[in-house]
Amino acid sequence: MVVSAGAWLSTKLHELHEWNRGLLTLNGGTIIINHSYSSTVTMLSVDVLGGGSVIFSAQEKPGGTLLLHLTRKGVARRGLQLVFQGCEKQFACYDPMADMTLVGLMPDGETPHGWAALRLDGNPWNITHPTYVAKDWPYGLRREWRADGHDSVMLELSC
16 A cells, blocks of 8 residues: 555554555655554554655553554655654664664663554664663663654654
8 A cells, every 4th residue: 555645544553453464655645543452563564655754643552562664765755754642752772783773662671651663774863872771771872852842752754
């Protein structure tokens, strides 16, 4: 399925679980993912061709988790926005050995409060300075974003 400029797809977590083997392409449109109760972990790949937005609804974590693998292919005409609604802060950790960045997993070594985590190849935000992360992993390459009085945190990427 391709979500092109001007188009949007709104879905719930439990709907994605049944469809998680399909391929989803974001080409300038908007994907809205709402949390819903699920007893499973849903993994979904999204190819990003022409930028667009992925919005994660504001929900407490009653059950169910989404692991989203974003791949950036080709030259995008515009950037990619990742919007985490109802979130005070969001962060990304870069692993140079695996050459991948994880967004939203294990803040400060605690159980994550959110229900969505993202994996991106490479180091799209050029995270280079080690910062204290957690007791078990004292220093890592991490960047943090804050809502600063807004009702969501928005991460932007040039594709």
